[in-house]
Amino acid sequence: MTSLTVLLVLALITLAIIIVSSRDMLAAVIFFSAYGLVMALVWQQLGAPMLALAEIVIESGIISVLFVVAVFRTSKDDAE
C-alpha cells in the first residue's frame, strides 16, 4: 500500500461523491469516465494490468459513450 495508492483511493471516493451528488447528468457521466481512469490506475497498482486495460477500454471508453447517448436521448432539454 504505497502513498500513491492512498492518493488514488481518496480521489476515487471524492469522484464517487461528486458523481452521486451531481445534478447535471452529463457532468456525472464525464466524472464517471474519470472515475474509470483512476480505477484503472488502482488496478495497475494492485498488480492487475489486464483488468486495468479492460477498465480503461470499457468503463472510460464505451460505457461513457453509451451513457452520453442515453442522456441525450432521455433528457428533455437536450433533445430539442
Place this chain on the structure above:
Amino acid sequence: MRKLGSFLFLTLIGLFLLLTVLEMPIMGDPANPSNTVTTPRYISEGARETNCKNLVSAIMLNYRSYDTMGEMVAIFTVLAAALAILGREKAKRGLSPLKVEPSPLIKITMVIYIPFFIVFACYVAINGCYSVGGGFQGGVILASVIIIFALIFGFDEAVKKFPASKRVFFEGLAVLYFMLLGLMSLFVGGNFLNLNLFGSPVRKLFTLGLEIGIGLTSGITIASLFYILKKVERE
C-alpha cells in the same frame, strides 16, 4: 409509522448481511479454501499445461472455458434483449446530414489513426496468451473504432459502411463459433471444450481461436448496442 417500519426492516437486513460477511473467510488468508484447493495448481502447473504465459488467459480459456462460454451467452442475451425492445434502424431512409460538420482536421487525423487502432485491437486480441490483454479487450477496442467512426463521419455513413445485414451475420456467428470450436474436442475423445488432448501446436491454434471468438462476441455486441441507441436517438 411506515417510515419507522421500513427503517427497522432495513436495519435488520443490514445487520443480517453484516453478520454474513463476518462469517466469510478473511480476505487474503493463506488458509482460505480458494487459496489452498485450485489456485496452487493453477500457479504451479498452469503455464506448462496450457502453454499460456498470461495466467489469467490460461485460466479463462482452459480451466474455466465453460464459464467463459456462459459469459458469451450472457452478453449475447443482452444484445438480443436490446434488439427485441428497441429494434434495428430502417434500411431505406433518407440521409440526414450532420448538424455540425466536423472540421477537416479531425477527419484527416482519424483517417490516419483508424488503421493503427485496428492493428492495435488485433494485437491485443491475438497476443492475449502472451501479454496483457485478451480477446475481450481487443474486441471492445475494435468496437470503439466503429463508434469513433460513427461519431465523426456521421451515423448514416457508419450504417452504410457496416449495414445491418452484415451485423446479423456476425451477431449470429459470435456465440455459435465458440460452441462449434468447443465441439471439436469431441472428435479426439475429450469432453466439450476440453482442449487437453490436442498436441501443443493445435492447442495453441484453438486457444487463439477462442480468443478471437471472445473478441468477436464482445466487439459486435457493443457496436450493435451503439447502433441501436443511436437509431433511437434519431427518431
